[in-house]
Amino acid sequence: MAYETILFETEGPLATITVNRPKALNALSPLVVGEIAAAVAAIRDSDQVRAVILTGAGDKAFIAGADIAAMSQMTPLEGRFFSRQGQDVLFALENLPQPVIAAVNGFALGGGCEIAMACDFIYAADNAKFGQPEINLGIIPGFGGTQRLSRRVGKGWAMELCLTGGIISAEEAKAIGLVNRVFPAAELMAAAKKAALGMAAKGRVATRAVKELINGGFDMALERAIPMESEHFATCFASPDQAEGMKAFLEKRKPNFVGGLNK
Numbered sequence: 001m002a003y004e005t006i007l008f009e010t011e012g013p014l015a016t017i018t019v020n021r022p023k024a025l026n027a028l029s030p031l032v033v034g035e036i037a038a039a040v041a042a043i044r045d046s047d048q049v050r051a052v053i054l055t056g057a058g059d060k061a062f063i064a065g066a067d068i069a070a071m072s073q074m075t076p077l078e079g080r081f082f083s084r085q086g087q088d089v090l091f092a093l094e095n096l097p098q099p100v101i102a103a104v105n106g107f108a109l110g111g112g113c114e115i116a117m118a119c120d121f122i123y124a125a126d127n128a129k130f131g132q133p134e135i136n137l138g139i140i141p142g143f144g145g146t147q148r149l150s151r152r153v154g155k156g157w158a159m160e161l162c163l164t165g166g167i168i169s170a171e172e173a174k175a176i177g178l179v180n181r182v183f184p185a186a187e188l189m190a191a192a193k194k195a196a197l198g199m200a201a202k203g204r205v206a207t208r209a210v211k212e213l214i215n216g217g218f219d220m221a222l223e224r225a226i227p228m229e230s231e232h233f234a235t236c237f238a239s240p241d242q243a244e245g246m247k248a249f250l251e252k253r254k255p256n257f258v259g260g261l262n263k
């Protein structure tokens with residue numbers, strides 16, 4: 001598929017989605033959201049892709065939010081479609097079987113912060129900035145921000161960011177647990193690639209199980225969530241990767257994980 005507003009590249013087991021509207025600070029128009037949805041669907045169905053990086057083009061922005069110019073013209077029905085489209089793509093991203101890193105290389109505001117939070121974890125450049133400034137536009141986060149932010153950083157910080165519309169630095173975002181690691185801007189992509197390729201080399205069944213357990217168990221009572229681990233643990237023993245991982249350890253060599261999701 002030909003894309004107009006994103007770059008979708010694969011290199012070995014790694015897929016990179018780059019939102020590519022640097023003049024508009026990579027703002028999310030309906031077309032961008034649709035193209036991200038198409039790329040995510042292609043990744044989900046790919047046997048080759050084992051890890052994903054989501055980033056923004058240029059050195060100023062990851063994604064500066066939903067496209068305010070496009071939103072200002074929307075009819076209520078178009079707004080509803082945009083909202084559904086955005087929420088669906090964030091769920092699809094979050095539920096990919098492959099691990100996804102958000103490499104945040106500048107402003108991650110509003111929908112940009114929300115899409116980063118739908119990734120498994122966030123690496124940031126030292127010039128990155130985060131916020132949910134929707135309140136300044138007379139609206140609220142609409143792609144899950146009130147919910148994913150409070151789950152990531154706790155109620156107090158979610159309240160402060162959503163109620164003040166304030167913007168925080170990469171270091172502050174790291175201190176509150178929104179960002180895992182901060183890198184000099186020039187080193188961000190190399191660090192994200194190294195982490196992504198490391199995860200791509202792990203067993204697929206175990207990787208998928210970790211994602212399903214952490215995402216699925218997050219809001220459940222511990223007494224119900226912990227037993228789910230036993231089921232996924234058992235499934236790992238149905239994959240050739242479990243035998244290979246343990247054999248490799250005993251033979252003092254690196255494992256070569258080859259199991260697919262169906263074998």
Ligand code: DAK
Binds near residue numbers: 066
């Ligand atoms: N949308 C459209 N264009 C944007 C944009 C955005 N979000 N952010 C920046 N741009 C454009 C600017 O208009 C400008 O375009 P030109 O004037 O050059 O044509 C260009 O990018 C460069 O921006 P600036 O000149 O403003 O650059 P500065 O360095 O001075 O400022 C900034 C950078 C990031 C502080 C500033 O651009 C800014 O405040 N941008 C808006 C940030 C923001 O408010 N983001 C939140 C958007 S609201 C929903 C679901 C989700 C959402 C809504 C509804 N439903 C469920 C219905 C999500 C809402 C949002 O994300």
